[in-house]
Amino acid sequence: ESVKFWLWSEISSIYFSTMDILLACGSFNPITNQHMRLFELARDHMHRTGQYQVVSGIMSPVSDNYGKQGLVLAKHRTAMAKLALQSSNWVTVDEWESQQPDWTETAVTMRYHHEQILKRYEQSKPTFTSSDKNIASLSGENRTITDVPPQLKLLCGADFLDTFKIPGMWRDDHVEEVVGRFGLICVSRGALQPERAVHESDALTRHSGSIHLVREWVRNETSATEVRRALRRGMSVKYLIPDSVIEYIHQHNLYTEDSERRNADAVLRPLAKQARPEF
Numbered sequence: 001e002s003v004k005f006w007l008w009s010e011i012s013s014i015y016f017s018t019m020d021i022l023l024a025c026g027s028f029n030p031i032t033n034q035h036m037r038l039f040e041l042a043r044d045h046m047h048r049t050g051q052y053q054v055v056s057g058i059m060s061p062v063s064d065n066y067g068k069q070g071l072v073l074a075k076h077r078t079a080m081a082k083l084a085l086q087s088s089n090w091v092t093v094d095e096w097e098s099q100q101p102d103w104t105e106t107a108v109t110m111r112y113h114h115e116q117i118l119k120r121y122e123q124s125k126p127t128f129t130s131s132d133k134n135i136a137s138l139s140g141e142n143r144t145i146t147d148v149p150p151q152l153k154l155l156c157g158a159d160f161l162d163t164f165k166i167p168g169m170w171r172d173d174h175v176e177e178v179v180g181r182f183g184l185i186c187v188s189r190g191a192l193q194p195e196r197a198v199h200e201s202d203a204l205t206r207h208s209g210s211i212h213l214v215r216e217w218v219r220n221e222t223s224a225t226e227v228r229r230a231l232r233r234g235m236s237v238k239y240l241i242p243d244s245v246i247e248y249i250h251q252h253n254l255y256t257e258d259s260e261r262r263n264a265d266a267v268l269r270p271l272a273k274q275a276r277p278e279f
């Protein structure tokens, strides 16, 4: 009986689950252990639903013209993220967004990755016989269902969800697209209430079926701002960020009083762009 049950649960998880790819957009200035935990928490959550198979994760650092205070160069933020994610066998760093000449809206970044996923899927799609149409490979964790391409979902923390309601920050059609067309996985952060953010937004409520709220029970308030503050003061950030990243920061003398003044008077690019779309 137990063998039958095991077989059934294996087969049903293959046939009835959707492959997901998680994309996290942000400054990662610098990457913290909690940024990497977001991926782990989200993957566990999605797997526990029994409906999704998370096959990979992408971290996409924002480009230099985002205009956020203290933002160090994208080449450094990307290098640090790559060093940190050497310990992951499923999350990688993608440089496309960070290399764009201007700041790129998240919806546009998602469209780009969606196209890349479809291209790779088309290239790697095996030809099927009628009897094995749904299953391409069944090898440990890498089993895949290939008659549906992987779905891209945005992964974020609860503070990110709150930015949707800041006037002039997001275009309404982009919120619709990110949440409605792609889907969102949001991990709790401190005392923020993502359920309330969804409830108080008509657009988010309309698409609540595509929003997955993940509860982080080990509350972790690590923030890149606090890490930068500690570094400026010459204090330890060990165990908040990986050792390899600490070493990189010291080698390049990245976070100083000067670096924190960068963009201090700048208007965040999304706000400037919405205020003067031609600008």
Ligand SMILES: Nc1ncnc2c1ncn2[C@@H]1O[C@H](COP(=O)(O)OP(=O)(O)OP(=O)(O)O)[C@@H](O)[C@H]1O
Residues within 6 Å of the ligand: 024, 025, 026, 027, 028, 029, 034, 035, 038, 155, 156, 157, 158, 159, 160, 187, 188, 189, 190, 220, 221, 222, 223, 224, 225, 226
């Ligand atoms: N401690 C945390 N808990 C949950 N989500 C987090 C946490 N830290 C960062 N995130 C999420 O990671 C993504 C990238 O965040 P970001 O690079 O802005 O880091 P941050 O720590 O929030 O930075 P800063 O302190 O400079 O605002 C966002 O979606 C953010 O919500």
Ligand SMILES: O=C(O)c1ccc[n+]([C@@H]2O[C@H](COP(=O)([O-])O)[C@@H](O)[C@H]2O)c1
Residues within 6 Å of the ligand: 025, 026, 027, 028, 062, 066, 068, 104, 105, 106, 107, 160, 163, 169, 170, 171, 174, 270
């Ligand atoms: O697409 C938008 O309109 C939009 C508006 C505001 C912020 N974002 C993205 O949200 C992310 C916020 O990162 P951070 O570090 O400011 O928390 C970053 O990747 C931005 O490009 C995106």
